[in-house]
Amino acid sequence: MARRPDATGKNVAKSRGKSVTSAKAAPASRRAANAEQPAEDQPKVEKAAAPKAPAKPRRAAKAAPRTTPETAAGTVGGTQTPEPATPELATPEPANLRDPDLAPVATEPAAVQRLAENIERIEALGHRLMSALAERNLPNPGVEGPGPDLYLTAANAFLKTLAEHPAKMIETQVAFWGQTLSNYAQAQQALATGQVSGDDEDGLADRRFANPLWRTHPYFNLIRRQYLTNARALREAADSLELPDQIARRRVDWMTSQIIDMMAPTNFLATNPDALERAVQTEGESLVKGLENLVRDVEQHGGEMIVSLADRRAFTVGENIGTAPGTVVHRAPLFELIQYTPTTPKAHALPLLVFPPWINKFYILDLKPQNSMIRWLVDQGHTLFVVSWRNPDASMAETGMEDYVTAYLEAMDRVLALTGQARLNAVGYCIAGTTLSLTLALLKQRGDTRVNSATLFTTLTDFSDQGEFTSFLQDDFVGGIDAEVQRHGLLRAQLMSRTMSFLRANDLVWGPAIRSYMLGETPPAFDLLFWNGDSTNLPGRMAMQYLRGLCQQNAFAGEGFELMGHRLHLSDVTVPLCAVACEGDHIAPWTDCWRGVAQMGGADRTFILSQSGHVAGIVNPPTRRKYGHYLSEGGFDGGWEAWREAASFDEGSWWPSWGRWLADRAGPMVDARDPGEGLEPAPGRYVHDRAG
Known part of the structure; x- marks a missing residue:
């Protein structure tokens, strides 16, 4: 042929x-x-x-x-x-051969084609990234890191220790060198024998080192050992410094932890086995997707590199999150008032008004039907009103704490008018609880008895112990925030979110960045993280009043906080009160919450301690039975230790315990109140305003 x-x-x-x-x-x-x-x-x-x-x-x-x-x-x-020898390596026959009888001409392997395509995508993404980074505002050194005072304090302490205890410093350094040489010797032995010693489990309980290669591969095993050696050396060096006060100690410890977390080998591609394995498995596609995620985040945040914690496409407020039926019954420049549709034929006579924090959106209390506190309260027979705060812009720069207190009073007036009642029960969450306490003290001094009882969720009113916020509440950082406020008129949401995230850097910064930028994963469709990323701006005047007067000067628990012509004290809060704090809360530590309540002047005070953290401990419906709570008859005279010692533990949610307390103070049952058509359906329009 x-x-x-x-x-x-x-x-x-x-x-x-x-x-x-x-x-x-x-x-x-x-x-x-x-x-x-x-x-x-x-x-x-x-x-x-x-x-x-x-x-x-x-x-x-x-x-x-x-x-x-x-x-x-x-x-x-x-x-x-x-031609290739095996079918799986064979190049597919081209579809455009002129003569079908001709044998296929060898073409470029698919892997090489994909590599070329990925290189083109990386080049295009690189241009986008540079353009996005160029949009970043001029940096403000005051909020980028500690001021020079901290470095000077640490340097002086180091020199003092070196001068007074030179032998100890040398001994520490020699021990570090010895451990480093031991790590390298073990790595050489592992390379020579092909087997890593399995007797060292140091650090393997850390989730960052879950990959078996940290244990079995000589290279990664050496990297892990040396990182842990370096981390111990840094901590020991920081601990050995003789610092002038507790504030300096906390700041140095915090800065040391930030450096240790930042330098973890998992944060770098060349020393992250999970990222390298994913890159090989996907022929580099994971790295390209990671770069796409990085470019998206930088573009969305105006040139700032802030990692997305949740997939924003997965949720729409009012459609699959924040969907409890209700009506906007009042709108003011600072807030909308939502009345929720009753689900019971009878309701308690006294209405319930909830003030959520304006640092985030109110739908934290209405994430999904199964964990919605709003739905649960309506089902308990309460005529429920919730405030939805406006997301401030630069036009609200001069809005102060007095404006928010005035908004509290306006919302109360409207609720009482709509229900025909003379009194109501109020709830404040986080910073809104702090402001509710100020409002209650103001009403006390005015002789106004409209609030029948109050509930505080994770609320700080005594700031004598600044806890994990110590580093952020010193003059250098607060001065930097003041400069931000002068420039923008606002404490911008992204700066506030970044600050909060670095309190838990591994969970909220480095871990998400690794998954998104190195592994190329899409952020999870997680309602709680979606809400966490939907932060709001704070008006400049209000932010500085809060930071200077309440946090730094601790005026409310001390000499008194000046507001609207009154000097307000914690002892002025005398209404029946229930306070809920969370055992694992790093934003509002429960012992600090307890200390504030202990200084209030009312005789009827109840304290509930929930398990878990600032949000998960509050959004803890009875159906889950995941976190329990503590109740105590210990009172407030013997300190929080005595209160905890006398406490009993309940394995279920705290909601029913609070529900019983609230029902006793909510009046008799009356016909449920229909909110009518109002201005528009819940969740209203203010909740959709995103921080720019």
Whole structure:
């Protein structure tokens, strides 16, 4: 049968669609000989061995040489590349051959094509990233890190320790060198023997080192050991410093922890086995997707590198989150008032008004039907009103704490008018609880008895112990915030979110960044994290009043906080009160919450301690039974230790315990109140305003 020339002028046997491995192949000895030949020699051997005029076409090709970078393009020195030897490596037949009888021409492997495409995508993404980073505002050193005072304090303490205890410093340094040499010696032994010693489990309980390669691979095992050695050395060095006061100690410890967390090997591609494995498995696609995620985050945050914690496309407020039926019954420049539709024929006579924090959106109390506190309260027979705060812009720069207290009073007036009642019960969450306490003290001094009882969720009113916020509440950082306020008129949401995130950097900064930027994962569709990323701005005047007067000066628990012509004290809060704090709360530590309540002046005070943290401890519905709570008859005279010692533990949610307390103070049952059409359906319009 005649052969037709191919594009290179070589004779190619006509193909009948047979598999290259299923027909009569060359003898095994010849295949073995070919396989042992160097790649550049095999085409010549094949050409010499092939008969010039075979009687009939061959149905199988000879064994292919191993693919090399030179053969990937299809030719080696102008000679046609042999066909692949196995089906999985075979290049698909092109669909646009002019003659279907022609054998397929070798084409570029799919992996190489994908690599070229990824390189093009990386180049385009790189240009976008540079453009996005150029949009960043001029940095403000005051909020980028500690001021020079901290570094000077640490340097003086180091020099003092070196001068007074030189032997101790040298001993510590020699011990560090010795441990480092030991790590390298073990790594060399592991490389020589191919086996890593399994007797060292140090650090393996850390979730960052969950990959087995940290234990079994000599390189990664060395990286892990040395990182832990460095971390111990840094902590010991910081602990050995003789610092002037507790504030300096907390700031140095916090800064040391930030450095240790930042330098973790998991934060770098070359020393992260999970990221390297994913890159190999996806032929680099994970790194390209990670760069896409990085560019998206920088573009969304005006040039700032703030990692997205949740997939924003997964939720829409009012559609699959924040969906409790209700009506906007009042709108003011600072807030909307929502009344929720009753689900019971009867309701308590006294209405319930909830003030959520304006640092975030109110739908934290209405994430999903199964964990919605708003739905649960309506089901308990309460006429429920919730404030939805406006997300401030620069036009509200001069809005102060007095404006928020005035808004509290306006919301109360409206609720009482709509229900025909003279009194109501109020709830304040976080900073809204602090402001509710100020409002209650103001009403006390005015002789106004409209609030029948109050509930505080994770509320700080005594700031004598600044806890984990110590580093952020010193003059250098607060001065930096003041400069931000002067520039923008606001304490911007992204700065506040970043500050909060670095209190739990591994969970809220580095971990999400690794998953998003190195592994190329889409942020999770998690309602709580979605809400966490929907932060709001704070008006400049209000932010500085809060930071200076309440946090730094602790005026409310001390000499008195000046507001609206009154000097307000914690002892002025005398209404029946229930306070709920969370055992694992790092934003409002429960002992600090307890200390504020202990200084209030009322005789009727109840304290509930929930398990878990600032949000999960509050959004803890009875159906989950995940976190329990503590109740105590210990009172407030013996300190929080005595209160905790006398406490009893309940495995269920605290909601029913609070519900019983609230029902006793909510009045008799009356016909449920329908909010009517109002201005528009819940959740209203203010909740949709995002921080710019």
